[in-house]
Amino acid sequence: MNTLTTLSDLRTARLSLKGTVGLVPTMGFLHEGHLSLIRKAKEECSHVIVTIFVNPTQFGPSEDLSKYPRDLERDLNLISPLGVNIVWNPTAEVIYPSGYQTWVEVEAMTQPLEGSMRPGHFKGVTTVVAKLFNATQPDKAYFGQKDAQQAAVIRQMVRDLNFPLEIVVCPTTREADGLAMSSRNKYLNADERKAATVLYRSLSAAKELYEGGERDAEKVRGKMKEVLANEPLAQMQYVSCANYDTLEELSEIKGKALLSMAVFLGKTRLIDNFILG
Numbered sequence: 001m002n003t004l005t006t007l008s009d010l011r012t013a014r015l016s017l018k019g020t021v022g023l024v025p026t027m028g029f030l031h032e033g034h035l036s037l038i039r040k041a042k043e044e045c046s047h048v049i050v051t052i053f054v055n056p057t058q059f060g061p062s063e064d065l066s067k068y069p070r071d072l073e074r075d076l077n078l079i080s081p082l083g084v085n086i087v088w089n090p091t092a093e094v095i096y097p098s099g100y101q102t103w104v105e106v107e108a109m110t111q112p113l114e115g116s117m118r119p120g121h122f123k124g125v126t127t128v129v130a131k132l133f134n135a136t137q138p139d140k141a142y143f144g145q146k147d148a149q150q151a152a153v154i155r156q157m158v159r160d161l162n163f164p165l166e167i168v169v170c171p172t173t174r175e176a177d178g179l180a181m182s183s184r185n186k187y188l189n190a191d192e193r194k195a196a197t198v199l200y201r202s203l204s205a206a207k208e209l210y211e212g213g214e215r216d217a218e219k220v221r222g223k224m225k226e227v228l229a230n231e232p233l234a235q236m237q238y239v240s241c242a243n244y245d246t247l248e249e250l251s252e253i254k255g256k257a258l259l260s261m262a263v264f265l266g267k268t269r270l271i272d273n274f275i276l277g
Contacts, residue, residue, distance in 0.1 A: 019046025
């Protein structure tokens with residue numbers, strides 16, 4: 001496994017990979033969700049590249065970039081048995097050199113949901129992902145369903161900019177009690193961790209309503225809000241029942257829909273989602 005930092009070293013190593021290449025972009029502090037993406041990439045591609053980069057441009061002014069968990073040695077130990085060819089761990093100066101001034105921005109799809117709560121977030125995401133695609137030249141890139149809007153935005157960017165690669169979105173990996181795995185879960189204290197299952201319970205209740213025949217999107221959103229309101233430690237930021245492809249809020253559920261939410265447990269912000277239809 002080659003662990004590289006510079007762009008020139010990455011490009012040299014990339015030239016030696018013959019056959020299909022799968023990319024798994026991460027911000028490090030890996031958990032089973034990331035590892036499942038790596039295993040999927042390994043299964044489908046001849047070679048796998050994992051990137052580890054905590055991208056400063058997707059953090060807002062009120063979000064503490066310096067406190068984001070980092071442990072490169074731990075990450076490399078987790079990756080090592082999985083047969084990864086290259087781990088690229090660039091510095092911010094490699095990605096955004098002095099004088100940097102170019103951005104990639106998807107417009108309408110980044111306005112609702114996470115975009116409305118975290119202005120500028122997706123501009124940072126799409127820019128860094130476009131740079132990672134250019135640097136690694138993958139045939140496939142693997143993302144988790146937990147970040148559903150991110151996956152949708154990246155799919156749109158790939159279509160619009162004609163990137164010659166396939167985006168593979170893999171199911172959310174969950175703890176035994178349903179909580180979606182996230183690097184941010186480590187911030188939860190014991191009471192918050194117990195309460196955090198309310199996201200999964202809320203989505204499950206809404207899905208059950210849908211499976212019982214309910215197609216009024218406002219009633220489905222109402223069910224999510226009702227379950228969240230019964231958890232004293234949970235502070236809802238938003239709930240959504242939106243078109244899966246456009247992320248526009250629905251009045252009636254037809255075809256594929258995305259249930260999603262953002263909830264604070266103490267100071268920790270968690271997101272989760274289910275797909276309907």
